[in-house]
Amino acid sequence: MKQPDSIVYVVDDDSSVREAIKSLIRSVGLRVETFGTAQEFLKSARPDAPGCVVLDVRLPGLSGLDLQRELAANGSNLPVIFITGHGDIPMSVRAMKAGALEFLTKPFRDQDLLDAIQQALERDRGARQQRSETAGLRERFDSLTAREREVMGLVVSGLLNKQIAGELGTSEVTIKIHRSQVMKKMSAGSLAELVRMTEKLGIPAAKDQPTHTKS
Amino acid sequence: MALLTFVCFRLGVRAGIAALLYLAVVVLLSGTDAFIPSVIVSVIAVLCLDYFFIPPIFSLELNNPLDLVALVAFLGTASLITYQMSQRKQAEEALQKLADELELKVQERTAELAKANDELRGEIAERQRAEEALQKAQVELAHVTRVMTLGELTSSIAHEVNQPLAAVVTNGQAALRWLALETPRLDEVRAAVERVVRDGNRASEVIQRIRALAKKNPTLMVSLDINDVIREAILLVQREVSSRGALLRTELASALPAVLGDRIQLQQVVVNLVINGVDAMASITDRPREILIQSQPHETHEVMVAVRDSGIGLDAESADRLFNAFFTTKASGMGMGLSISRSIIMAHGGRLWASPNADHGAAFQFTVPIDGGAAS
Numbered sequence A: 001m002k003q004p005d006s007i008v009y010v011v012d013d014d015s016s017v018r019e020a021i022k023s024l025i026r027s028v029g030l031r032v033e034t035f036g037t038a039q040e041f042l043k044s045a046r047p048d049a050p051g052c053v054v055l056d057v058r059l060p061g062l063s064g065l066d067l068q069r070e071l072a073a074n075g076s077n078l079p080v081i082f083i084t085g086h087g088d089i090p091m092s093v094r095a096m097k098a099g100a101l102e103f104l105t106k107p108f109r110d111q112d113l114l115d116a117i118q119q120a121l122e123r124d125r126g127a128r129q130q131r132s133e134t135a136g137l138r139e140r141f142d143s144l145t146a147r148e149r150e151v152m153g154l155v156v157s158g159l160l161n162k163q164i165a166g167e168l169g170t171s172e173v174t175i176k177i178h179r180s181q182v183m184k185k186m187s188a189g190s191l192a193e194l195v196r197m198t199e200k201l202g203i204p205a206a207k208d209q210p211t212h213t214k215s
Numbered sequence B: 001m002a003l004l005t006f007v008c009f010r011l012g013v014r015a016g017i018a019a020l021l022y023l024a025v026v027v028l029l030s031g032t033d034a035f036i037p038s039v040i041v042s043v044i045a046v047l048c049l050d051y052f053f054i055p056p057i058f059s060l061e062l063n064n065p066l067d068l069v070a071l072v073a074f075l076g077t078a079s080l081i082t083y084q085m086s087q088r089k090q091a092e093e094a095l096q097k098l099a100d101e102l103e104l105k106v107q108e109r110t111a112e113l114a115k116a117n118d119e120l121r122g123e124i125a126e127r128q129r130a131e132e133a134l135q136k137a138q139v140e141l142a143h144v145t146r147v148m149t150l151g152e153l154t155s156s157i158a159h160e161v162n163q164p165l166a167a168v169v170t171n172g173q174a175a176l177r178w179l180a181l182e183t184p185r186l187d188e189v190r191a192a193v194e195r196v197v198r199d200g201n202r203a204s205e206v207i208q209r210i211r212a213l214a215k216k217n218p219t220l221m222v223s224l225d226i227n228d229v230i231r232e233a234i235l236l237v238q239r240e241v242s243s244r245g246a247l248l249r250t251e252l253a254s255a256l257p258a259v260l261g262d263r264i265q266l267q268q269v270v271v272n273l274v275i276n277g278v279d280a281m282a283s284i285t286d287r288p289r290e291i292l293i294q295s296q297p298h299e300t301h302e303v304m305v306a307v308r309d310s311g312i313g314l315d316a317e318s319a320d321r322l323f324n325a326f327f328t329t330k331a332s333g334m335g336m337g338l339s340i341s342r343s344i345i346m347a348h349g350g351r352l353w354a355s356p357n358a359d360h361g362a363a364f365q366f367t368v369p370i371d372g373g374a375a376s
Helices: A017-026 A038-043 A064-073 A090-096 A112-143 A146-156 A161-166 A173-185 A191-201 B004-013 B015-031 B034-052 B065-152 B153-178 B187-212 B225-244 B263-280 B317-322 B337-347
Strands: A006-013 A029-037 A051-056 A079-086 A104-107 B221-225 B247-252 B258-262 B290-298 B302-309 B352-356 B364-370
Touching: A006 A017, A006 A038, A006 A079, A017 A029, A017 A051, A017 A112, A017 B153, A038 A064, A051 A064, A051 A112, A064 A079, A064 A090, A064 A104, A079 A090, A079 A112, A090 A104, A104 A112, A112 A191, A146 A173, A146 A191, A161 A173, A173 B153, B004 B015, B004 B034, B004 B364, B015 B034, B034 B065, B065 B153, B065 B187, B065 B263, B065 B337, B153 B187, B153 B225, B187 B225, B187 B263, B221 B225, B221 B263, B225 B247, B225 B258, B225 B290, B225 B302, B258 B263, B258 B302, B258 B364, B263 B290, B263 B302, B263 B337, B263 B364, B290 B317, B337 B352, B337 B364
Parallel strands: A006 A029, A006 A051, A051 A079, A079 A104, B247 B290
Antiparallel strands: B221 B258, B290 B302, B302 B364, B352 B364
């Protein structure tokens, strides 16, 4: 269970609860940071590492639900596990709808919290990996020249080299060179992989292009 | 009289001596409050003198005109003495009567005064009874409103107890996990168990506070640190305040003189004022909801506590009626909180008043006299 690189953030205004949860999470070898208020947590500099937030619903000032909203608005994808002293059903519904991973009522079973934390960390790790992959893709895509991007758009639309050459008014050999350049720069092993990459990048395939070719 | 006449006659006393003796009898008689006998004796004495002592003896005839003069003088003297004596007697009697009347009047007045005194005493006793009854009623009302307040706070107080209990459970679980490690971390176990003890005590303390508030106790005036009272009250309302999205801050003056008061009742006032402040902030969204409790010395013989909120503040109309019983601007609540708070503070010899804050919201302030015995 050792993942020294991941951090669990605990936000609870009650210092007793905070200390207890901190000790429990540390006992399974995880790193823990605690905060007494939502503002304190928002202000803190969080290292770039997989993490999750264990969040008390009712906090003085900014509430747990407010903090959840705030995090989402800031583009933070930290998974949230809510803990509450009140068995408040409408509130838990709101929290879950807003994307909370778990909603636990104090006192909770330790295993329930630790399971939820594991799940949350895995989810964040996955999401981070995906984000870094997308970022890498974006970087590679950005290294393409304007012409190469054009060619790539037509390639993933399913056009043959000849058709692309006709489309762009150039020779098939030139397109071949551009195409191999695209595959190399994007480090795509196959056309199928290149298609998936453009999907991930959200680049629309130039599908309408083949319909009005110059024949 | 006859005896005197016989003895004098036998001894052959002279008429002058006999007359003196007779006069003595008259004086004695008139002195003993016998006017008529004294007159009769005077006349008989004249006759006896004439008959037995003035020649010719055994006859009422008077040969010597001087004897007649002497007799008349005797009668005159006797009459004068009798008259004077009776006059004196009468004067004495009148004086006596006056004295008696005065005595009677004094007695009457004394009786009246005593009666008035009794009545006053009765009234005072009555008033004392009424005051005691009022005080008892106030203590009971304070208790009832206290229990009602506790009722309103049930959910947050339950949370206040649940919180340390949750910490106890989690610490216990953590301790077990630290123990279950391949090499058990006894330092962590010890720390967790110490927290268990601390939090268990905290939960128990909250319950003790509630029990003290729920109990109906006669007023018990003791020397108190008002800051302790404030801190104990905060223990009960902290959760309610934060669960309603407000922050509670304190600015408590250190080394305040001790006040003389009833711990539970003063706690109740602080609780009431804080809840009142939180209620006043329910609709506030454009600024932080904040309760600030301050304590400070006031004048030379009082301590002042202020509970400030950042709520809707006071309007002039409400400010007048704020402390009336059953006056409330809230949908829930009986409107007893401020009214009972004021009567508690007044019973302590202090004042409770409200004023608007400089920026937002209202301040409720009260004073409590310091404990003279402890202050010295």
